[in-house]
Amino acid sequence: MTQLQEELRDIIKGTIDGLTSFVESECVPVEQKYREILENEAKLFGEDGRLVPEIREARDEIRKRSAKAGYWSMFAPQSIGGDELPAVAAVYIIEALYRKYGAGHLMIGFSNGFLTSPLMGSFVDGPSHMFAQASEAIKTDIVPSLMAGEKTTCFGATEPDAGSDLWNLKCKARKVGDEWVINGTKQWITNSPYADYAIVFAVTNDEKYAKHNIFESGITCFIVDTKQPGVDTNTIFPIMGHVSSDCGNVIMEDVKVKEEYVLGNVDQGLIAAMSGISEGRLGIASSMVGLAEWALDMSIQYAKERQTFGRPLADRQAIQWMLADSAIEIFHAKYATLRTAELIDEYPKTGRVPIKEISIAKCYAVDICQAVCDRAIQIHGGMGLS
Ligand SMILES: Cc1cc2nc3c(=O)[nH]c(=O)nc-3n(C[C@H](O)[C@H](O)[C@H](O)COP(=O)(O)OP(=O)(O)OC[C@H]3O[C@@H](n4cnc5c(N)ncnc54)[C@H](O)[C@@H]3O)c2cc1C
The missing domain is CATH 2.40.110.10 (Butyryl-CoA Dehydrogenase, subunit A, domain 2)
Known part of the structure; x- marks a missing residue:
């Protein structure tokens, strides 16, 4: 950890622990309640292409509770009442969430063709860094309902x-x-x-x-x-x-x-647009690192358990190479994303928005996440498709 990351250690750990408890108590039971609908997109979407009302209401409720608990607006600027957690903290928090829960949880993160999460507001749905430029009228008329998770x-x-x-x-x-x-x-x-x-x-x-x-x-x-x-x-x-x-x-x-x-x-x-897009790109890079770690964790576990021709898959060098390639790529993507986040956090000192590095981190993390998931599917054999 660098000095900045060391200074943020307690905040990051506390937030990840709190967010995980929140997910376990507020999101997982809702997922279980609506499992039948969530697992069947023919039931999940109405004829107009929108989520059916009960799922929409459940996501709205989680968002409002997350706002009350302080997670929905944790990355929003302090000038509109957010916690303005540094970019480095955002990387660790988002990565941890996707590493633990992985893909396919509409009540938690990306899933079923949805890019928005009801847990954490971002530039595509909630109070983001773009609102640092908000006028008094926007702050009075619009921001409160966004911060409360009532509107998006x-x-x-x-x-x-x-x-x-x-x-x-x-x-x-x-x-x-x-x-x-x-x-x-x-x-x-x-x-x-x-x-x-x-x-x-x-x-x-x-x-x-x-x-x-x-x-x-x-x-x-x-x-x-x-x-x-x-x-x-x-x-x-x-x-x-x-x-x-x-x-x-x-x-x-x-x-x-x-x-x-x-x-x-x-x-x-265009300055506001780039600020939103940059925030989004860093968030995507972080979630891709977390998803790739989730896929690698499962691959390692499965490779140890699954026996073929009398030995665990993990004993085979061809499988070990795949796992090693995934670990190497995740390492690069994670530290490229963290270094980029540090450059963002250093903006008040340097006056430089690291647009190039943000684009590199996002592009690379998405690419390697695809590669890691592909290897995970191969290692799981037929089960990889289920
Ligand atoms: C799931 C999803 C969610 C999205 N959400 C939002 C959103 O919330 N808000 C929003 O505003 N937009 C959103 N977008 C749009 C997204 O920002 C655009 O798709 C993106 O900017 C690319 O634009 P385009 O699709 O028009 O592709 P184009 O710009 O037409 O590009 C087509 C292809 O050509 C390549 N290309 C373009 N220019 C060049 C060049 N000069 N040289 C070589 N290759 C080039 C591109 O890389 C791409 O491969 C979303 C897109 C997707 C898929």
Whole structure:
């Protein structure tokens, strides 16, 4: 552990212990209660592609309880009432959660095509670092319900013609009196079927936008009430291997937003977008490390137990190589993610957001998680598919 990690040791350990107890008492029993529905996506999703009401309510309830217990907003900025745990702590906490519980728990983390967790708010559904720039009106009108886990958000940057290339946005906002009027379609938006507010990025200044300057981008970030006229969130995407997902469209036609509901400065919205995306990428890297560890732990256990041709699988060098490759990759991904988190935590001193390292850690952790899970499936033989 580095000095920073050493200083955070008690906070990290206390949070992991507390969160695990919370999961055992608040999430696991709910999973057991609804097991029949959770294991059958034909029962899990309604005809509209949304979760059936009882599962949705159960997730909402866990979120509110997690907020009360202090976990939902533990990474949110202190300026809006969060704990603002450092990025290094976030890596350890998220990793520990996914290492212990693994995949397939809709009441805990990623599962059934859902990217959101009811336990911990992130930039795609809750009070995130983007809200450090919140106006007084946003803090008064919107933040309290987000912090309490009563309402959720979604993050709307991507469009049909603009994904990697955010310099091709078609969504526009124009000022009419003291309001903004937004028109455009956001696509692939996580949590859009459930979000009460969409954080939407729209072009507000064509001249600045044409210059491709990230700091003065001509893009503005708005908080849009998804229940107001002109907003349609009814298109939900089924994703590979699943009946539905929590990703969909946010279609806006002449949607009005008060000027106080601009998040950050007008024409400087790309900074907020990058802050959200960076937070999300680090979270994904951490969860992928945890998932890979979960898969490796199970592989080691199974290799010791499973006998073929009179000896445990673990005795065979071909299996040992697979386990070793997985351990090597996890080690690299974990320490790349932790070092990246330290660079983020050093921002007040250095003034540098480590965008490059965040992208490397996320990309690498996802890649190795896939490789480790693939080896885990091989080691488990036919059982690997069950
Ligand atoms: C499950 C899921 C959840 C998502 N959630 C959200 C969300 O909450 N909010 C949100 O705003 N967006 C979300 N997205 C959208 C995501 O951010 C985009 O899919 C991503 O930015 C890529 O954009 P695209 O799909 O348009 O692909 P494209 O940009 O069209 O890219 C297609 C392929 O070309 C490659 N490529 C692109 N440009 C180049 C280049 N210059 N040189 C070489 N190769 C290139 C890409 O790497 C990719 O492989 C989500 C997507 C998924 C799959």
